[in-house]
Amino acid sequence: MLYREAGQFKTTYAEDMAIFPIRQDRIALGILLGIAFVGVPLLATFHIWPFNSEYLLWAILLPFLILALAAIGVNVLVGYCGQISLGSGAFMAIGAYSAYKLGTGVHIPLAWFGFAISIPPLPVLPSILLGGLMAAIAGILFGIPSLRIKGLYLAVATLAAQFFFDWVFLRVPWFTNYAPSGSVNAPRLDFFGLAVNTPIERYLLCLIFITVFAVLAKNLVRGNLGRQWMAIRDMDIAAELIGIRPLYAKLTAFAVSSFIIGVAGALWAFVYLGSWEPLAFSIDRSLQLLFMVIIGGLGSIMGSFVGAAFILILPILLNLIPTQLGVPLSTETITHLEFIIFGSLICYLLIKEPHGFARLISIGKEKLRLWPFPY
């Protein structure tokens, strides 16, 4: 009844090619953005439920936004271009450490040539974006094997990136500015003279980033490049025969995906963690991101958000339930139970809906179109 596009006529090509051609979708998105940009900060400022403590903002919304951004990046590569990557954690780390180095000043002494490369400390925003750029370059380098290797072989090959960079950031003290403990602190967050300190400010910052990148990604995958990626994903040989260059399509997918993941990594380190060590970007992070993308739905930007929310919130809920119910279990048993329930839910979801939440959403839309009539 409410969700029906009857009577919405498209009279121009621009209208026909809009991101959200259905008016109800636009309204829903507007409301969502309104809540995210105005509602949440307002509620949080006045400490109205559920924002009476900073827990929700700090422990759920902030990591959700950043990981959803990373999930969009992974989705570009895995969902749209069909190249399975288990190295996303490494690209997050590259983004984070490059941004850190650029933010604190780079000094490379080239003794052989008799001079040194020195870059003065950059402001936060350029260093985050350049961190993403470094991740993109690394992504292109580690994407080159994808031209020969496919499928699960490629997945294992990308693990090389994961383990190599884990080791690099752990063992090469230059990246951590010779910090004795190996953990580094983010520089002061300063955007055009505005200091970003409180959870609300950090939340808004991440929200702006993810909104911009989600719109960019959505438009990219709708366009020429995205269609090339999808052709490669669906069948690479056939795509090549109709004139798509696999080299260009695959490497751009690696570059765009790694750039987004790198920016997310820099945000994760700078805005969420504050101080971090290489362990924050281990293989577990890569698997977590891949789960988000698959549970959310391969090849769906919206799905990345839902997947990120699900994978992030599920363990927190599982952790809360026993204490809320007052079941007397040792913390160890609870951890193991969490493992079992998390694993079972993943398997259950994969069996029930192998195409993820995105497919559920589109089924829901179809149902809503007919509602309340069954035909």
Added chain:
Amino acid sequence: MIALGQFLEVLIGGLMSGVLYSLVALGFVLIFKASGVFNFAQGAMVLLAGLALVRSLDLLVAWGFPLWAAIILGIGFAAVIMAITAWLIERFVIGPLVNQDALTLFMSTIGVTFILEGAAQMIFGSDAYPLRLFPTDAWFLFENLFPGGILLNKLDVWGGFIAGILVAGLAIFFERTKTGRALRAVADDHLAAQSVGIPISWIWFVVWLAAGLVALVAATVWGTKLGVQFSITFLALKALPVLIIGGLTSIPGAIVGGFIVGAGEKIAEVFLGSYIGGGIEYWFAYVLALAVLLVRPQGLFGERIIERI
């Protein structure tokens, strides 16, 4: 100048420890050959088998069984546990996911990994348990040829011996038995195998059981080496490059891949590690695997990947 004796010692030590990686990699190959599933849960299965074995052993010894009886009963118990696990996995996870794409199946085995890790530690405890099935001291060979001789761990020799028996046994099973033939048929084409009357779910149960038993064997050796504990699950990550180098579908490939990874890793660590910082064992195998893949995308012994439109 590197002494020949030292080089030989590193090489032999590497080759031997490589065989131990192969033990884990074999489980992957078995499942991939027969069902096309890339089984991430192999490491968790090693943990489960090891915990079941070591806990039942402790209990039986405490009840006053003689050691040989306890070992036989313990291994029997662990084998039963692995059989139940195989049945559950086939029945509830892999069975319903027939005909899904490889990525979904791969992710479902990660889900299985979580379940197995949680369940194994909840049922059998989550400490580190020492296992003493094989001798752990070392031999010194050729002491008259090289100063100090060549150090050789007895455990590694046992591991190589067991891996040899295992490969021979699996080869006979695959080539000579009726079930083995059915397995190869299923690996070739699920639908065609089903249509000539091969019960596919039974075959998959057999495969997962075989992988579980290989995990049990790996657990006896690795449990003796490291103690049975959670970190044993990371073996799966160690076995992946072995698998890739050898080829996902080849049992001899898993052994040769183990040799290459083990020897390469140790030689790189000893002779290269001092120049670029220690701990390169951590990623060297993967970079090696990447290099091999660039030359042969299907691994050294893998079947040639033929693509059609």
